Amino acid sequence: MKRKTHPALIAFTVLTFFFLLGPLVVILGSALSDTPFLTFPPQGLTLHWFQNIFEISAFTRTMGTSFMLAVGGTALSMLIGIPAAYALARYRVELPSFLGNVFVLPILIPEIVLGFSLMKSLASGLGTPIMATLLVGHALLVLPYCVRVVGASLNSFDFSIEEAAVSLGCPRWRAFFTVVLPNIRAGIIAGFILAFITSLNDVSISIFLTGPGVSTLPIQLLAHMEQFFDPTIAAVSVLLMGVTVAVMAVVERTLGLTFLTK
Amino acid sequence: MTVSLSLENITAHYGTVKVLEDLSLHIAEGELVSLLGSSGCGKTTTLRLVAGFLEPTAGTIKLGDRDLTRLPAHARNIGLVFQTYALFPHLTVRENVGFGLKQRGVAAAERATRVNAMIERVGLGELADRHPANLSGGQRQRVALARALVIDPPLLMFDEPLSNLDAKLRVDMRVEIRRLQQANGTTALYVTHDQEEAFSISDRVAIMNAGRIMQLDRPEVLYSNPANAFVANFVGFENMIEMRAVAEAGDAVRAEIKGGGTIDLPKSQFTVPAQEFLFATRADGLQVAATGQGIACTLGLRTYIGRAYQYHCDTPAGQLVANGPLAHPFESGANAVLVPQPEQCCLLPKEA
Numbered sequence: 092m093k094r095k096t097h098p099a100l101i102a103f104t105v106l107t108f109f110f111l112l113g114p115l116v117v118i119l120g121s122a123l124s125d126t127p128f129l130t131f132p133p134q135g136l137t138l139h140w141f142q143n144i145f146e147i148s149a150f151t152r153t154m155g156t157s158f159m160l161a162v163g164g165t166a167l168s169m170l171i172g173i174p175a176a177y178a179l180a181r182y183r184v185e186l187p188s189f190l191g192n193v194f195v196l197p198i199l200i201p202e203i204v205l206g207f208s209l210m211k212s213l214a215s216g217l218g219t220p221i222m223a224t225l226l227v228g229h230a231l232l233v234l235p236y237c238v239r240v241v242g243a244s245l246n247s248f249d250f251s252i253e254e255a256a257v258s259l260g261c262p263r264w265r266a267f268f269t270v271v272l273p274n275i276r277a278g279i280i281a282g283f284i285l286a287f288i289t290s291l292n293d294v295s296i297s298i299f300l301t302g303p304g305v306s307t308l309p310i311q312l313l314a315h316m317e318q319f320f321d322p323t324i325a326a327v328s329v330l331l332m333g334v335t336v337a338v339m340a341v342v343e344r345t346l347g348l349t350f351l352t353k
Numbered sequence: 354m355t356v357s358l359s360l361e362n363i364t365a366h367y368g369t370v371k372v373l374e375d376l377s378l379h380i381a382e383g384e385l386v387s388l389l390g391s392s393g394c395g396k397t398t399t400l401r402l403v404a405g406f407l408e409p410t411a412g413t414i415k416l417g418d419r420d421l422t423r424l425p426a427h428a429r430n431i432g433l434v435f436q437t438y439a440l441f442p443h444l445t446v447r448e449n450v451g452f453g454l455k456q457r458g459v460a461a462a463e464r465a466t467r468v469n470a471m472i473e474r475v476g477l478g479e480l481a482d483r484h485p486a487n488l489s490g491g492q493r494q495r496v497a498l499a500r501a502l503v504i505d506p507p508l509l510m511f512d513e514p515l516s517n518l519d520a521k522l523r524v525d526m527r528v529e530i531r532r533l534q535q536a537n538g539t540t541a542l543y544v545t546h547d548q549e550e551a552f553s554i555s556d557r558v559a560i561m562n563a564g565r566i567m568q569l570d571r572p573e574v575l576y577s578n579p580a581n582a583f584v585a586n587f588v589g590f591e592n593m594i595e596m597r598a599v600a601e602a603g604d605a606v607r608a609e610i611k612g613g614g615t616i617d618l619p620k621s622q623f624t625v626p627a628q629e630f631l632f633a634t635r636a637d638g639l640q641v642a643a644t645g646q647g648i649a650c651t652l653g654l655r656t657y658i659g660r661a662y663q664y665h666c667d668t669p670a671g672q673l674v675a676n677g678p679l680a681h682p683f684e685s686g687a688n689a690v691l692v693p694q695p696e697q698c699c700l701l702p703k704e705a
Contacts, residue, residue: 254406255439255497257426259453259504266427273443 115332122325129322140326149311150327156222157308161290164229165237165283171230172237173279177271179238180245194238197231205231206299214300221302228296233286240285244278284338292331355382355538356417356507358403363412365398365564372398373409373564385534385541386569387551389587390561396544399561400512403542405429416508427456432501432539436513438493440485446472446496447481453504471503474533491522495529502533509534509541515550523547527554548588552576560584582631582701590633591674594648595703598625608632613669614649622695631701636663638697641677647692648673652683666691 117131125135144150172194179191197205206228213224248271256266272279297307306314308327316324358380365373373395380386388396401407403414405426414421421429440449451468459467472481475495485493494514501509511530515523531554534541545551551558552572559569560583567587568580579585582593595611605617606625618625641652641664650666650673657663661676664683668691675691677683 249437249439251435251437251439252441254404254426255433255435255500256441256452257406258404258429258431258433259500260427260430260456261452262425262427270441274441 118325118328118332122322122329124322124325127321129320129325140322141330143321143323144326144330147315147323149306149315150308150323153306153308153311156305157291160225160229160307161287163226164290165233165286167226167230168234168237168286169241169279169283172234172282173241176238176242176245177267179242180248181250191242195235198235202232202293202295203299206296209296210299214302221300221305225297225300225305225307228300229290229293232293232296233289236285236289237282240282241275241278244275244281248274280342284342288335288338291334355540356419357382357384358508358540358542359413359415360399360403361413361415363399363402363414364410365395365402365407366410367398371564373402376412376564376566378559378566378569380540380542382540383535383538384556385531385543385554387543387545387555387558388561389545389548389551389558391546394561395564396546396561397512398564400510400542400544403508404431404433404510430504430506430508432504432506432509434494434497434501434509434511434514436516438485438490438497438517440493440496440500442485445482445484446477446488449485449496450499450503452500457504467503471499475499475529490518491526494518494526498530498533502537502539505537507540509539511541511543511545513545514543515545515547523550530554560587577696578699579633579701582633582704585631585633585699585701590635590638590699592632592634592636592639594632594634594670594673596630596632598628598630610648610668610670612671616648616693617646618693618700619695623698623700626700626702629703631703632693632698633701634693634698636674636676637661638694639673639675639691640694641666641675641683641689642692643683643689645690645692647690650675650689650691652685652687652689655682655685 120131120133121129122140123136123138124130124133125137125139126133175194179186179194209224209228209231213219213227214221219227252274253263253266253270256270257263261269292309293307294309294313297310298313301307301310308331312324312327358378360376360378363373363376364371376395376399378386378399388399390396398407402409403421405421405424409422412422416429416431441452444452447468450471451464454464454467469481472478475498477492477495477499480488480492485496488496497514514530515526518526527550530543543551543555552575555572557569558572558575559566560575561567562583568575568584570580575584576588579588579590586593596608596616597611598606599609599615600607602617604621605619606623607615607617608625608630609615639648641662648668648670650668653665653667653672655662655664658676661679662682664675664677666673666675666689673691677689683689
């Protein structure tokens with residue numbers, strides 16, 4: 092049996108894909124252009140701009156910082172987010188319902204406000220080192236993703252499984268590691284990836300918290316663009332896209348992409 | 354190892370709501386006692402208190418001479434079977450069954466022997482390396498049973514273990530549970546809302562309501578001699594007739610039926626508990642007859658229930674349900690007499 096598809100739906104779908112993917116094609120094209128300025132369609136083909144990324148020390152340095160921040164910030168956020176999500180799911184009845192929303196606040200508050208307030212309170216207020224402030228900022232930024240995504244898999248977790256483990260002689264704390272964690276593994280990985288990518292791409296918070304000597308890749312990208320409008324920017328963008336695609340490919344291979352959209 | 358379980362004067366609260374009030378229960382060694390009641394009666398709370406997932410506000414829980422009341426749940430050594438099976442999804446059948454022994458630090462070789470023997474015993478030999486997701490409901494509950502039994506617990510507890518299975522399987526599984534429990538001689542506490550299930554496999558049954566045990570006795574006694582109106586109603590005594598003893602007439606007590614009429618109850622067959630009492634019967638306990646000593650009525654709707662005709666009757670005491678012989682069907686609207694069958698009736702004290 093063949094379902095009839097309305098032509099308008101086909102047109103709508105094609106348009107959506109065009110708007111989603113079109114800009115990415117433009118960037119890829121610009122990155123390959125053999126001109127000292129950004130242009131599309133590319134004139135001539137070269138990989139020079141990709142090579143150029145690694146010749147500019149500011150890019151390689153900030154790339155390291157960004158990855159460290161994304162890994163460190165997400166890890167820190169998971170350390171808070173997993174126990175929080177666990178408590179919210181386990182004690183759903185006992186806990187006041189607004190508590191769950193508290194962990195979504197970093198998404199609701201404009202990032203600029205969050206960045207500014209962190210700068211005022213931590214960096215200028217307490218004089219915390221730049222890297223530490225950035226780490227806290229990014230952990231806070233990605234906390235909602237950790238709590239929400241881990242929480243989603245905990246909501247479908249049958250807590251009598253944990254009680255079964257306890258009744259069989261396993262102390263509560265150990266039951267968490269031997270029985271609960273392995274069964275919410277997919278949620279933790281999904282949360283980690285969403286958080287990692289969010290942190291890696293963040294501009295609004297980082298722009299307030301970076302300082303002399305310490306910057307992140309997106310911030311460096313902005314700075315570079317203000318001075319040189321060359322295809323290196325497009326090349327870096329393609330590289331970031333590549334990282335995202337690679338991560339997704341790994342996820343697809345190991346767990347299947349569907350769990351990210353579940 | 355068989356021990357007894359004692360709950361002494363247990364009171365429990367959920368927040369400010371009192372769910373159990375001064376509950377005492379003793380289960381003898383090797384005995385299977387069921388807690389039976391509708392949801393919210395406190396039966397599951399009682400089980401969770403014994404398991405250690407809840408703490409009582411007052412009272413003591415003892416397993417043999419070991420005081421469990423303040424012992425953490427993981428140190429209680431009780432085999433638990435859950436309604437949702439609660440198998441570990443990330444472990445195979447073998448690993449699920451072996452979990453408790455692993456926690457106890459039993460060496461791998463001995464563990465394997467005991468786990469395999471138990472898996473064979475519940476008839477899952479061929480499925481030992483599967484994950485729970487690839488098992489049927491009945492098979493899952495067998496794994497749960499094996500997992501609880503393999504640790505050789507002095508007490509087994511079942512929390513509505515068959516509610517998620519279909520009717521046929523429920524009967525098979527409850528027989529299997531009873532067989533394994535008797536073979537091991539393990540003391541057992543069984544929670545269910547299904548009367549047939551509780552009566553069929555229990556040594557004794559506690560019928561619960563609003564956090565109290567209304568009656569605790571052998572199923573046979575509960576079925577034919579309920580101690581109060583709640584239990585009578587629960588085990589299917591459809592008719593409750595208010596009566597008042599007014600006089601003695603020879604070997605009978607004359608009772609006035611509330612709403613009108615009198616009835617003579619032979620002393621040899623009825624013991625009147627108080628002047629005001631309830632006369633409780635099942636439909637089988639009131640026989641429809643054209644004439645006789647009984648309650649006058651007008652017959653209403655007639656239904657066919659296989660072994661008899663059942664009538665909905667209008668009497669001065671209200672609507673009653675009574676059965677009549679298949680040989681003589683009565684027509685709706687006819688006047689008849691409902692004759693009490695002493696062995697299917699009981700007289701209960703009137704509740705305050």
